[in-house]
Amino acid sequence: MAVADHVDIEQFMAGVEKRNPHQTEFIQAVREAAEDIFDYIEDKEIYHRYQILRRIAEPDRVISFRVCWEDDNGNIRVQRGWRVQNNNSIGPYKGGLRFHPSVTESVLKFLAFEQTFKNSLTGLPMGGGKGGSNFNPKGKSDNEVMRFCQSFMTELYRHVGADIDVPAGDIGVGAREIGYMFGQYKRITNRFTGILTGKGLEFGGSLVRTEATGYGAVYFLQNMLNHRGDSIEGKSAIISGSGNVATHAAEKILHLGGKVLTLSDSKGYIHDPAGIDQEKLNWIKHLKTVKRAPISEYADKYPGATFHAGERPWSVICDLALPCATQNELNGEEAAVLIKNGCIAVSEGANMPTDLDGIRVFKDAGICYAPGKASNAGGVAVSGLEMSQNSARLSWTEEELQDQLKDIMQGIHDRCLEYGLKDDGTVDYVKGANIAGFVKVADAMIAFGVC
Ligand code: NDP
Ligand code: 2IT
16 A cells, blocks of 8 residues: 555544534543654554554453442432443553543543553553543542442443553552442452552552652653753652542652652642641641542641642742642643743653643743643552562562663663654653653564454
């Protein structure tokens, strides 16, 4: 087939938009990757002939199901659950479960698509998947959450397996939810196998998994700065979110001698000019995971701090920024403000937190900018290590796992350099991540032929 027969990116995206009407997040994620991949494959006939990108952007399957549960007042509630199995060319489907009212098929398809590239980048044998529900755990009792999780797993169990699909946590799914779901799987199947990661340490979980995403995002930041002969020491950081990823990113910034000025939640952000130290961070972790209360309470507890209702932290002057809450939480205007204020590096802990305009601003400014599919891969990487430990029926030490996490993040950084290093010595980490993530999956798919 001649090169002249190839579609261009706009024709390709027109097809994606037509096949996925109204799925704005999914279309956004595909465009972000396609822009780099189209450049790369332009003169590589085999990727065109096998329609690789077209196939990766069509999930292997999307499973959708009803989840019924009973609330504490005896009302029957009906939610929708999904598992998107995007691509298993290099390993079993792997990716988190999100419980949040904003969850739609589009959100889960974008997350599963990005997960495919992210998991490939880790160097571990994991395919891409994502799932979840529009269930809102906020304000629910432990018993209500348990009944929901049991009902969710009563359907999901038939689609997962240690060599098939291994879900984990994400927004609204932490240790409590994983415990309830693992218990239900075991009860239904009478099998104790590693069908979920992020499990409790007593029942097959791995040390360092809880910290891995946030720590990994900061290791990636450190790698980017080191590559430019700089470091985190003495720098100020602003962070969004106050969940698993944000609080552990903050902790690692502190370990490496930086200062954390902000954290946030869905109601607004807190700004503490004195810095959020480890003691304050421990208080926040307790507030968000045990008390399950809003971050605004921080400003009552620590009078030097202020709470900014309904706002995001991006106007606070800083050296480093880590968006760690959710998708599209940082737009082009906010990116421009960060650059104007002297921010030199952005490492995404969340998935797709920066919109397409924001990415363009960061790329044009030539700052160190890491997309989530590279910088937040530490979480799924340690999930991969949890799978290995489960298969071998052993547990590695904290030190071994910390070392492996650091090595994996360095490896991802270096894979991004391979395809993203520019002539002027700066690095386009978006391009590097997209192409490096793509090549491994694509070459496996070619080996399988047309299927
Ligand atoms: P958590 O549920 O622990 O925390 C989520 C945080 O983000 C909370 O502070 C929450 O605020 C805030 N948030 C959620 N939705 C919104 C919204 N629509 N607007 C503003 N704030 C919001 O989730 P995680 O920390 O696990 O996940 C955070 C991000 O990191 C997500 O993008 C996730 O996909 C990504 N990620 C997570 C990994 C993991 O291992 N957990 C791995 C890789 C990426 P509130 O408390 O008010 O709800
Ligand atoms: O987005 C992500 O990488 C996650 N939520 C973690 C997935 C996993 O399988 O650990």
